[in-house]
Amino acid sequence: xxxxxxxxxxxxxxxxxxxxxxxxxxxxxxxxxxxxxxxxxxxxxxxxxxxxxxxxxxxxxxxxxxxxxxxxxxxxxxxxxxxxxxxxxxxxxxxxxxxxxxxxxxxxxxxxxxxxxxxxxxxxxxxxxxxxxxxxxxxxxxxxxxxxxxxxxxxxxxxxxxxxxxxxxxxxxxxxxxxxxxxxxxxxxxxxxxxxxxxxxxxxxxxxxxxxxxxxxxxxxxxxxxxxxxxxxxxxxxxxxxxxxxxxxxxxxxxxxxxxxxxxxxxxxxxxxxxxxxxxxxxxxxxxxxxxxxxxxxx
Amino acid sequence: xxxxxxxxxxxxxxxxxxxxxxxxxxxxxxxxxxxxxxxxxxxxxxxxxxxxxxxxxxxxxxxxxxxxxxxxxxxxxxxxxxxxxxxxxxxxxxxxxxxxxxxxxxxxxxxxxxxxxxxxxxxxxxxxxxxxxxxxxxxxxxxxxxxxxxxxxxxxxxxxxxxxxxxxxxxxxxxxxxxxxxxxxxxxxxxxxxxxxxxxxxxxxxxxxxxxxxxxxxxxxxxxxxxxxxxxxxxxxxxxxxxxxxxxxxxxxxxxxxxxxxxxxxxxxxxxxxxxxxxxxxxxxxxxxxxxxxxxxxxxxxxxxxxxxxxxxx
Numbered sequence: 264x265x266x267x268x269x270x271x272x273x274x275x276x277x278x279x280x281x282x283x284x285x286x287x288x289x290x291x292x293x294x295x296x297x298x299x300x301x302x303x304x305x306x307x308x309x310x311x312x313x314x315x316x317x318x319x320x321x322x323x324x325x326x327x328x329x330x331x332x333x334x335x336x337x338x339x340x341x342x343x344x345x346x347x348x349x350x351x352x353x354x355x356x357x358x359x360x361x362x363x364x365x366x367x368x369x370x371x372x373x374x375x376x377x378x379x380x381x382x383x384x385x386x387x388x389x390x391x392x393x394x395x396x397x398x399x400x401x402x403x404x405x406x407x408x409x410x411x412x413x414x415x416x417x418x419x420x421x422x423x424x425x426x427x428x429x430x431x432x433x434x435x436x437x438x439x440x441x442x443x444x445x446x447x448x449x450x451x452x453x454x455x456x457x458x459x460x461x462x463x464x465x466x467x468x469x470x471x472x473x474x475x476x477x478x479x480x481x482x483x484x485x486x487x488x489x490x491x492x493x494x495x496x497x498x499x500x501x502x503x504x505x506x507x508x509x510x511x512x513x514x515x516x517x518x519x520x521x522x523x524x525x526x527x528x529x530x531x532x533x534x535x536x537x538x539x540x541x542x543x544x545x546x547x548x549x550x551x552x553x554x555x556x557x558x559x560x561x562x
Numbered sequence: 563x564x565x566x567x568x569x570x571x572x573x574x575x576x577x578x579x580x581x582x583x584x585x586x587x588x589x590x591x592x593x594x595x596x597x598x599x600x601x602x603x604x605x606x607x608x609x610x611x612x613x614x615x616x617x618x619x620x621x622x623x624x625x626x627x628x629x630x631x632x633x634x635x636x637x638x639x640x641x642x643x644x645x646x647x648x649x650x651x652x653x654x655x656x657x658x659x660x661x662x663x664x665x666x667x668x669x670x671x672x673x674x675x676x677x678x679x680x681x682x683x684x685x686x687x688x689x690x691x692x693x694x695x696x697x698x699x700x701x702x703x704x705x706x707x708x709x710x711x712x713x714x715x716x717x718x719x720x721x722x723x724x725x726x727x728x729x730x731x732x733x734x735x736x737x738x739x740x741x742x743x744x745x746x747x748x749x750x751x752x753x754x755x756x757x758x759x760x761x762x763x764x765x766x767x768x769x770x771x772x773x774x775x776x777x778x779x780x781x782x783x784x785x786x787x788x789x790x791x792x793x794x795x796x797x798x799x800x801x802x803x804x805x806x807x808x809x810x811x812x813x814x815x816x817x818x819x820x821x822x823x824x825x826x827x828x829x830x831x832x833x834x835x836x837x838x839x840x841x842x843x844x845x846x847x848x849x850x851x852x853x854x855x856x857x858x859x860x861x862x863x864x865x866x867x868x869x870x871x872x873x874x875x876x
Contacts, residue, residue, distance in 0.1 A: 271774050271775050271776065272775050275671045275775050275776075276671050276672070276673055278668065278671075279668040279669070279670075279671035279672050280672060280677065282664075282665070282668050283665070283668060283669060283672060283677075283681040284681075286665060286681070286684075286685055287680065287681055287684040287685065289743065290684050290685050290687050290688050290743070290747065291684055291687060293699040293702070293703070293743075294687070294691075294699070296699070296702050296703070296710060297698060297699055297702055300702055308708055309707075309708065311713055311714075312705075312707075312708045312709060312710060312712065312713020312714060312717075313702045313703075313705070313708055313709065313710045313713070314710065314713070314714055315710075356591045356592045356595060357592060359588040359589065359591060359592060360588070360589050360591075360592030360593065362585075362588065363585040363586070363588050363589050364589075366585060369582060369585055370582065375589065375593070377876070378593065378596065379596065380875055380876045382596055382600040382601075383859075383875055384856060384859050384860060384863070384875065384876070385604060385852065385855075385856045385859075386600060386603065386604065386852060387600070387602075387603025387604045387605075387606050387607050387848075387852060388603070388607070388831065388848040388849075388851055388852045389828075389831050389832060389835060389844070389848055390606075390609065390610075390831065390835055390841065390844050390845040390848040391602070391603035391604075391605075391606025391607055391609060391845070391848070392599070392603040392606075393835060393836075394606065394609070394620075394841075395598075395602055395603055395606060398616075400598075411599070412599065413599065415595060415599070416592055416595045416596060416599070418596075418600075421592070422875075446584055447584040447585050447588060448584065448588065451588070472690060475692075476690075476691075476692035476693075477692075478692060478693070478694050478808075479807065479808070483832075483836060494692055494694050497694045497695065497698070498694045498812070501694060501697055501698060501701075501812070501815070502815070502816070526708055529698065529701075530698065530702065533695055533698035533699075536692075536694070536695050537691055537695045540690050540691070541687070541690075544683070544687070544690060545683075548683050548686075551686065551690075552682060552683075552686070552751055555686075555748060555751045555752060555755070556751065556752065556755035
């Protein structure tokens, strides 16, 4: 009996490993193809197509991007600053909203919590939001377009912070800090923040990822390519590969278009777009997994 | 001690207000943001009932009654986008949940810690990649002249190459696959977190009774995570009227020949508003989505609240 059970357990283990190795391959291989395509010789791709094992390597795509590095560095800079500014502001504004809501003694707190929850149930959608931001707040073609609409404060994150504050910060701590004469702002920044680092880190991470990966705000609110984040640049090149060359003026543009290694350069710039995330991933991997498990508790 | 606190001591009503005014002050930026970003657009939904004229502005434009809706539902687009949005979501929900459930159960059978960590982090990678880059990945496989599938797989086996971006019939499968590729890992990790939370004593007792591994999976693991699965299903069904814009717009490269298979409410609203500039059609479609979406979210949450109040939004 024991033996058959052991062998049954082992075969489950084998099946599990085989399936998971396949799943891992399916998840990773497309990124490998992208990487290989970007370092393949241009004419080899035109002849053989994108391949995992290119017949001939080449670096023309990256050389071309080096020449045009100003555009790319600028886009990186915009992505990075939008991510940092958006995440910091968002975290402060959201925790300042979540902390009072977590205080059981605050009058009307259920009403205010409902105001947050309701934004998750019902929304005005694209048309009124777009008209509001473009016609009334005139956010079009400003850097604020990448930071403010829909990303700064998420009802879901506010509730996540609120429930963590409620469950993990003992009332006694708040009471004794109050007796020590701490006002509510100091209380939040000096007492609550240090006690809530896990949830703050999780929310910052999830929000940071959504800022870095966001391309929708840029798509609808930006026409000025100087403000493009790396995602918007990628998006533009996806639809129009000539864009990379066309941002050059005059006679230089003609040669830029003529020399454009259009098939590999697309893949090379996509690699540049995905690389920062993949490099950072091992460092935040643990928090990311925990964040997902934490998030699933609420929706 | 400030004068305010001394004065507050004298009057209990004022003392109460004084006690909380900083907390209310703290909430102002967040509430103001929600008011502008979320509540004003809700009021703005009423433009679906207006004949919007930019010269006259929102308030000056005349009311149009249900005219915009009459136009919208007279087109074949209305049926197409409703059908696509709902059917795709139903398939996504079923397919992703089944895949994630299987993967989570199998993940639980992996004994090596190192392998477990590797699998878990790898299947989450697609979730970190933006839809724009996903479109590049899909293009690397499907591009007509240089794609991996056409050049290596189809040409390599001597078959006819396919113009993927012009053939709507393949796209339901492509979109289901891409969506699963991006989202199954995330769902797997959620299910797996719940599986490892199952009381170890249940398995211990089953082992003593001589239950096989397969029996344990069907009689302990599955029933134990059913509440979570049901809850996730309900929350997804609540969102059935919303589609992932990037998936349906970027991944097919906004290809016009594919609209029959790729047009959903979100892409319709976007194209009508940004590309055509037709406020009346886009606002009518947006209103339709918001209202029906509200009903489904509300309905699913009411059911979730019955089953497990902790997981409901309200």
